[in-house]
Amino acid sequence: MSRSSSKDIDPADPEQREVGQGLLDEEMGPSGSMAHLYRGEIHRMRFWRERLDRTTNWAIIVIAAILTWSFSSPTNPHYVLLLGGGILITLLVFEARRYRGYDIWRSRMRTLQKNVFAYGLDPSQGLEDQNWRAELSSDYRQPQLKITMEEAIAHRLRRVYLPLLTIVLGAWVIRITAYADIPVPASAAIGDAPGFLVIAIVVISFGALLFIAVRPRTWYAETELKDEDLRERQDS
Template sequence: MSDDAPPEVDPTDPEYRNVGEGLLDEEMGPSSAMAHLYRGEVHRMKFWRERLDRTTRWAVIVVAAIVTWAFSSPDNPHYVLLVGVATLGIFLTIEARRYRGYEIWRSRVRIMQENVWAYGLDPSVGVADEAWREKLSRDYRTPTLKISAEEALAHRLRRIYLPLSGVVLAAWLIRVTAFSSEPFPASAAVGMIPGTAVTAAVGLVYLAAVVVACRPRTWHAKGELRAEELRKRNR
């Protein structure tokens, strides 16, 4: 064996089993390992937040470009706005996946904020969760997604994509009514597809989006700032 090889470690050695014990004790000051751990998690959360914002910016830019082009000439087909709706669906799917990743890091940050920093500022209230250390340790051992794909879709629909889709829908309705010589819904026809079928398909897509965004559910996103909760706490 080479002299440069690391020494073998016996897993049954008590000193080996207790590596890290006391590393995150509550008595340690702000320069402790916990502070560095918190700083690292905030950095990762910020990185994923920027990825979400980047997708949102592209969605807004694409919608603005499509709506502008659709009304730039009466000869431009109205169905380009429906292409915009499909494009928003793609952006929504991408952003929902990113939101699920973002929630991994944000949930860890919120656990530390609620049980370390809030407790340090006011110990009289106690910690939010007595088992927070076990939960955080388990999450570091086996990182898991914290929210379902549907909840991620609902969050992004409520925050960004329902308003954006509403703008596109309003533009499409104006385009096929006020800017068409044919009566609605015949004016909504796309090629050989009759206008009634196109209108029904658009209605079903928007209805499904509203149901996903607004149906009653138990929210699992950690520390999500919803206006309803804030109003109740401020009463």
């Protein structure tokens, strides 16, 4: 049986009334369907938050194991620490992709918090966004990623991975200086690759990640718990 088109709907017939009509009027309190919608967004956001935490836990466990093994014996090669840094960067990319998905659900949750619950608690402050209904409706009709991969990487670098990479870099420097029998840069050599080349690659790689993390930008991720001066509001 084919579905009836919108032209066949009789507005006078209560059984054919448009689904959702008047459901989210400003007079309506945050209850009923709105409450179920909000709980659903919270559940999905928490699921993606747990996925982020899982990747972070992997990164910490891997680095702890590599650091312990690297300094357990003077004969252990220093480049294992660089391998650990490469693993961290790989996990960073995975986590950034998950963060972009997490931001979809978090942005919806924050939209409801700011424009429904906050407004209901104190209407005198007005609405955060006058067009929030149209924007949220559009997002439900066609969900889209809201932040770039670079911004997601920058977020995770600031929160987790830049400190971890700094620890690995510091451990590697100690390993090729205090724990080496030959002077730098020869102590940084890996096989036929000369030490100065290895050092240059490490410095350039770390510098590129540092630049991504701290460069000025407009942050499009929905309000994070961080200093307000780190985020500029998206231009309307």
